[in-house]
Amino acid sequence: MRGASQAKWVVAAVAVALAATACSSGGSSDSSGAADAKGSFSYQSTEPQHPLQPANAMEVGGGRIIKNLFRGLVDYDPANGKLRNQVADKIETTDSQHYTVTLKSGWTFHDGTPVTAQSFVDSWNWSANTKNNQVNSNWFVDIAGYADVHPEKDKGAPTSDKMSGLKVVDDTHFTIDLTAPVSYFEYKLGYTAFSPLPKVFFTDPAKYGESPIGNGPYKFVSWEHNKAVTLAAYDKYAGVDKPKNGGIVFKNYTQAEAAYKDLVSDNLDVLDQVDPSDLASYKNDLGDRAVDQPQGGITSIAFAMYQPDWQGADKAKVRQGLSMAIDRDTITKTVLQGSRMPADSWVAPGVAGYKKGACGEACTFNPAKAKELIAAGGGVPNNKVTILYNADGGHKDWVDAVCNSIRQNTGVECVGDPKPDFKTARDLIDGHKVDSIMRSAWQQDYPLNANFLRDIYGTGASANDSLYSSPEFDQLSKQADAAASIDKTTELYSQAEAVLAKDMPAIPLWYYKTNSGYSNKVQNVKFDSFGDPVFTEVEIKK
Amino acid sequence: MGRFVARRLLQMIPVFIGTTALIFFMVHVLPGDQVRAMWGDKQPDPAQLASLKHKFHLDLPLWQQYVEYMKGLFTGDFGETLSGRKVIDVISEAMPVTVRLALMAFGIEIVFGIALGLLSGLKSGKFADKSTLVLTLILISIPVPVLGFVFQTIFGINLKWVKPTVQDSTDLQQLLLPAIVLGSLSLAYVARLTRTSIVENIRADYIRTAVAKGLPRRKVIVTHLLRNSMIPVITFLGTDLGALMGGAIVTEGIFNVKGVGNALYHAINQKEGATVTGFVVVLVIVYLAASLIVDLLYAVLDPRIRYA
Numbered sequence: 001m002r003g004a005s006q007a008k009w010v011v012a013a014v015a016v017a018l019a020a021t022a023c024s025s026g027g028s029s030d031s032s033g034a035a036d037a038k039g040s041f042s043y044q045s046t047e048p049q050h051p052l053q054p055a056n057a058m059e060v061g062g063g064r065i066i067k068n069l070f071r072g073l074v075d076y077d078p079a080n081g082k083l084r085n086q087v088a089d090k091i092e093t094t095d096s097q098h099y100t101v102t103l104k105s106g107w108t109f110h111d112g113t114p115v116t117a118q119s120f121v122d123s124w125n126w127s128a129n130t131k132n133n134q135v136n137s138n139w140f141v142d143i144a145g146y147a148d149v150h151p152e153k154d155k156g157a158p159t160s161d162k163m164s165g166l167k168v169v170d171d172t173h174f175t176i177d178l179t180a181p182v183s184y185f186e187y188k189l190g191y192t193a194f195s196p197l198p199k200v201f202f203t204d205p206a207k208y209g210e211s212p213i214g215n216g217p218y219k220f221v222s223w224e225h226n227k228a229v230t231l232a233a234y235d236k237y238a239g240v241d242k243p244k245n246g247g248i249v250f251k252n253y254t255q256a257e258a259a260y261k262d263l264v265s266d267n268l269d270v271l272d273q274v275d276p277s278d279l280a281s282y283k284n285d286l287g288d289r290a291v292d293q294p295q296g297g298i299t300s301i302a303f304a305m306y307q308p309d310w311q312g313a314d315k316a317k318v319r320q321g322l323s324m325a326i327d328r329d330t331i332t333k334t335v336l337q338g339s340r341m342p343a344d345s346w347v348a349p350g351v352a353g354y355k356k357g358a359c360g361e362a363c364t365f366n367p368a369k370a371k372e373l374i375a376a377g378g379g380v381p382n383n384k385v386t387i388l389y390n391a392d393g394g395h396k397d398w399v400d401a402v403c404n405s406i407r408q409n410t411g412v413e414c415v416g417d418p419k420p421d422f423k424t425a426r427d428l429i430d431g432h433k434v435d436s437i438m439r440s441a442w443q444q445d446y447p448l449n450a451n452f453l454r455d456i457y458g459t460g461a462s463a464n465d466s467l468y469s470s471p472e473f474d475q476l477s478k479q480a481d482a483a484a485s486i487d488k489t490t491e492l493y494s495q496a497e498a499v500l501a502k503d504m505p506a507i508p509l510w511y512y513k514t515n516s517g518y519s520n521k522v523q524n525v526k527f528d529s530f531g532d533p534v535f536t537e538v539e540i541k542k
Numbered sequence: 543m544g545r546f547v548a549r550r551l552l553q554m555i556p557v558f559i560g561t562t563a564l565i566f567f568m569v570h571v572l573p574g575d576q577v578r579a580m581w582g583d584k585q586p587d588p589a590q591l592a593s594l595k596h597k598f599h600l601d602l603p604l605w606q607q608y609v610e611y612m613k614g615l616f617t618g619d620f621g622e623t624l625s626g627r628k629v630i631d632v633i634s635e636a637m638p639v640t641v642r643l644a645l646m647a648f649g650i651e652i653v654f655g656i657a658l659g660l661l662s663g664l665k666s667g668k669f670a671d672k673s674t675l676v677l678t679l680i681l682i683s684i685p686v687p688v689l690g691f692v693f694q695t696i697f698g699i700n701l702k703w704v705k706p707t708v709q710d711s712t713d714l715q716q717l718l719l720p721a722i723v724l725g726s727l728s729l730a731y732v733a734r735l736t737r738t739s740i741v742e743n744i745r746a747d748y749i750r751t752a753v754a755k756g757l758p759r760r761k762v763i764v765t766h767l768l769r770n771s772m773i774p775v776i777t778f779l780g781t782d783l784g785a786l787m788g789g790a791i792v793t794e795g796i797f798n799v800k801g802v803g804n805a806l807y808h809a810i811n812q813k814e815g816a817t818v819t820g821f822v823v824v825l826v827i828v829y830l831a832a833s834l835i836v837d838l839l840y841a842v843l844d845p846r847i848r849y850a
Contacts, residue, residue, distance in 0.1 A: 423574020
């Protein structure tokens with residue numbers, strides 16, 4: 001590896017030299033000139049792992065393309081993360097369980113057919129059905145009749161291809177009945193899985209997946225496998241966010257370093273993320289074209305609460321002590337090179353319901369108090385903890401840093417427990433065979449604190465890898481789900497977050513950031529809290 | 543000669559079956575669940591997970607999966623990737639790119655490698671020989687990724703002679719830089735092998751005879767010296783072509799070339815048994831064919847070698 005790191009130095013040195021010459025030649029790139037509404041730009045992407053169907057994009061490669069091809073009932077305003085109506089004119093409910101949706105007229109699919117209530121109902125029924133093998137099929141779990149199209153494992157084949165909770169009233173109206181109140185169901189509706197589908201989809205979904213027809217701001221042009229997916233602006237787009245450019249080319253890269261080199265030399269217009277080896281120099285290289293802003297995601301380390309070691313009321317003190325021993329500020333600045341922001345809660349900032357300092361004292365670096373708490377809680381079993389992580393994700397450096405922090409400040413022995421790749425680590429985590437502590441990461445599905453709390457820490461929640469279970473937390477989240485307004489929901493979930501601060505089932509470490517940049521050919525490039533550029537806003541310089 | 547070729551072709555059958563079985567089972571023992579990995583950090587839905595596994599036959603016992611796969615293979619069906627594409631499509635996209643890249647690298651190492659080797663062999667002990675020694679030493683000691691990054695930075699970003707990465711993987715001009723990087727290590731080996739062989743043969747009796755009977759120097763070198771010195775070089779080149787075809791994962795990654803190396807790396811990461819095995823099937827055929835050609839070339843180069 002010595003050779004590789006030397007190469008980085010050479011590259012870094014040259015990059016700095018280049019940046020220096022660029023500066024001396026007088027910065028004219030910052031002036032925002034006239035934009036070419038017909039021009040298209042390229043974006044760093046990866047090959048979609050599934051056919052392009054709205055409920056079949058879990059990874060960003062396909063997800064970002066789907067996001068531009070489709071618009072659902074609502075989406076999130078990129079400026080503030082708030083819900084915004086798109087195809088929906090209004091979504092009404094009195095009890096958070098029975099919804100009536102009214103659609104705007106004038107929306108069309110890219111093949112010219114109108115977007116109707118039927119387009120939504122058919123789409124959701126199809127996507128939820130187990131036999132259609134959509135990775136996001138369980139997003140429809142709240143809707144009444146879901147069990148008929150998506151029976152639990154080993155409970156046989158679907159008995160129906162329609163969910164009883166969805167009823168079309170007329171072309172512009174349909175009703176949604178849920179099995180239980182979910183006060184923030186509208187937030188879920190902003191996810192791409194809830195997109196409408198045109199009639200042509202149902203004739204041959206597989207063929208459709210190769211050349212999709214959506215209703216979003218961009219229409220599909222071509223998909224050259226492993227090379228690029230090209231989209232063009234749709235001139236009859238009826239949404240509020242009309243594209244300011246002529247199209248997007250999603251260019252495939254297998255190595256982020258290669259994409260970065262292309263960006264620096266203006267062969268790529270918008271970057272996804274700066275690769276770790278260029279993090280130190282990218283602000284120098286790109287000047288005011290560098291992007292550094294928070295993103296709706298969090299990295300934590302979660303305790304294997306199912307191990308006897310972590311049970312008992314006193315152990316919460318030990319966990320809080322360990323958290324206090326971690327010097328988040330220094331690690332984010334040095335090891336992570338500013339690519340993360342120290343966390344002080346379990347919910348990322350920018351998300352509705354984020355409460356600054358929810359973690360309180362426990363997330364503030366305080367070695368003396370840390371030792372005290374660990375001693376008060378009866379110490380760490382065997383005086384040793386391990387942190388399980390996957391070695392193929394670039395986590396080694398920070399895991400080692402966290403361990404060093406714990407070891408130096410508390411005297412507790414701490415070592416990383418690397419597993420060769422993501423799949424292997426996941427097998428152990430899913431099988432609840434983690435000895436001590438595991439890496440845990442969460443990226444928002446929708447910008448609401450419920451998504452960061454109930455889906456990870458609720459008893460029986462699908463992502464509750466620690467098997468944490470608190471009646472108090474569950475009670476609050478149940479109340480929150482049945483609340484009458486979003487504000488009430490977020491407030492109750494904030495109270496639930498306070499329970500986490502008490503029990504400390506996971507130590508919040510830091511929030512994600514978007515470290516990116518754009519070329520000299522484009523301007524007005526902004527990023528939303530998902531870490532995606534606001535594609536429709538990008539302007540191509542004339 | 544004909545019987546030799548026939549025998550070699552027959553030998554290929556067990557090799558072929560053995561390698562495919564080996565690779566198929568090796569992919570299977572890779573840790574982790576490839577269908578589970580589709581959900582990333584999120585938790586999968588158990589019913590959907592089971593349904594997807596059934597779709598890819600991953601719920602069958604391993605031997606049955608292999609039988610299913612081989613059945614398909616003999617009818618020309620290479621199976622499907624986890625993303626639902628035909629493996630044969632993936633192969634036919636990646637193969638032409640790698641063939642281009644490999645042949646360019648191969649051409650570079652033959653032309654420059656043999657020329658350098660010949661030069662330093664004929665001038666052994668002189669300045670030309672010493673400087674070739676140093677040059678090849680440098681090439682051998684620099685790891686390929688370093689060379690790749692340095693070339694990319696110098697020629698792509700500093701001098702702007704070429705684009706830092708390959709924009710169109712079928713464009714020969716753009717493939718030149720990665721081909722040079724890819725071919726440089728073998729170039730050094732070829733040069734050294736050629737030099738050693740030349741230095742050895744130049745003192746051989748038949749060369750002295752050729753010179754003594756008054757043949758022109760050019761003819762002595764080309765038809766007598768070089769031809770006989772090629773045997774170790776050809777052996778190396780034969781296996782090297784196979785290696786080049788197998789894709790250069792590192793070089794392809796640095797220059798964003800969408801070839802076999804890239805596709806194979808991705809498939810191994812995803813634990814896509816059908817894709818990995820599909821590529822290996824093609825590569826085994828290439829490898830076997832290359833080594834057969836090498837063996838036949840021995841007879842052409844050295845009249846003393848006969849195959850029956």
